[in-house]
Amino acid sequence: MSWEFVLQQFGAQFGLWWVIVPAILLGIVVGILPGFSPQNTLIMLLPLTLAVPVEQAMAFMIALYCANHLAGGIPAILVKIPGSGGAAATTLDGYPMTQKGQAQQALVLCFTASVFGGLITSLATIALLPWLSQIGLYLRSVEMVVVMLFGLTLIAVIAGKDTLKALIAGFFGLLIGVIGTDHIYNTPRATFGFLELYDGVPLVPALIGLFAISEALVMIEEKMIVDESGRARALAARWSDTLEGLRLSVEKWWHIVWTSFVGLFIGLTPGAGASIAAFVAYQQSRLWSKHPERYGTGVPEGVIAPEAANNGVTSGTLVPTLALGVPGGSTAAVMMIVLQYHGMVMGPRLFATNPGVAYGVFISMAVAYIFMLFTILPLARYMSRVVLIETTYLAPIIVLVTIVAAFGERQYLFDMSLALVFGVIGYIAHKTNYHVTAILIGILLGPIFEQYLVRALRISQGDLTVLFSSTLGNILWAFLVLSLVLPLWRNYAQGREAGEKQERARR
């Protein structure tokens, strides 16, 4: 692959602006609404994508997919309702920024982290594709068990003052995540007799209930979601706040880079998705921060890490799809259908027989992210005005519209009732300081963790030492232990330092 070829492809993709811009706008609308996944939208639009030339179809699907990943963070920041699982971690610091009257800055951070996270990783993928396609082969069940544990340790990390409550919430979520048929024999477990739960607890109703409905039931108590000073700041919002967001993004550029690579590497593994990447990146960001205690109160890094990671996943997901013919996720599977319909044979040969399509996918992604920056960034100022709507109007609309959205993914009325049940659980958890995010992490990661664990144990015929049988796995274990020990050691060191300071002051 020569530079001339790459530049020629970039030129061709920029020429498809008339396909990319509408796809971005559609992706943003779909991404903002919880319950509307990119794969469902792409399935509905299959008659369109199958009818047009493959380059245009891919440019459309890629732009929609990337915009969808970006837009999930918008409601997460403004009203604490993640548009998708990948944006759930964004609520941890995005919403507190909104409550402080910094919604515009938070949105700009979300957009720049998403765009540059996606752009950097797609460019890296173009340059390193032959090597990156091999990584998925090394990350097997054993290694993925440890990657999942990285995400699960976030339960303890976000605990705040009450670790016990966070752990109860997290393990409650994990147990809820085990509902459904098991991965080996397909026997139902704790489904309460509902056939609708045989596939496990659906993510969208859980997300809507735990975040949207519970938050709406709590916001009823106040006239607005922001306090008086936050309202004054939101009313006085100007373009300078967008510039302030951009300044913060430039200041934290390295944070965007490394957390987007966390997303890329997790995305390379078939089955692992944006939600895992976002939680792992948030956990790592907090771990390496000089001020981890500030996370959860509205720090820019807490928005950057999950957003850069969940957009880093986009290119990672497509690597196994194109290079190995194994779809990295459900959206990638839909894209694969379109490519195969147009006669493309997935696998290493695709890069030799059809380099225009194979590399074009990632170049198209880079171009989509460039267009996205100019499409969405100016909207941050106007989007941030949502916080000025009184809860009298906001709460009923959130509850009823998101209940309808719960129907969207699987088209079961049951999911609407399930969302309400999760809403009530989330409300109780919220009012009694059991972290709803900890419950969600359990529900999200629990089933995937079980899938990898059982697969690893099945291969080893129940021998637990298989979890320590690979070099890469052991390196990951060492990092995991380091992740757990480092905060404890840092707390101890800070405590000792504070004690010494007090001692010196007394003398």
Add this chain to the structure above:
Amino acid sequence: MKNPLGADLVIPALALGFAVYFFVSIAELAWEAKANGVVIGGVLVALIAVQLVRTAIGLVRRRGTLSFEPLWAPREALGKRVGMVAITVLFIVTLKWLGLTLGLLAALFAALWIMGARGKALLILPIAVSTAAYLLFVVLLNSNIPHGPIERLFS
């Protein structure tokens, strides 16, 4: 004011109830099907036990009461909150007959009224939102959401 420890026990009580049901439902299954659940459920039960002990100590030392006040507080919002949940339940139950558009229109009108909205917004918002939902779910996406009199009228 003493800590209202009763409210802190609601989530553990729900979790414990679910864990017991979970253990019963997996009792007869092969080890692969229950290993993960047994470990998670076991740890959950242990954590709940610690929380119960912590609550008991708080009660014995008179640091808290068995009050559930945080769940109801503030009392002036309780009616709105219960009303909102009741309207949502009614909306889901009647969706089969009323369909999306009419059901959402009625539910949103009732919810906004309970929340204290009056005047033009009480009419404009339900009409705008239900029209948007109709266009998105029925016209654009052609989803399987139940159709009612309005959907049938325009089909």
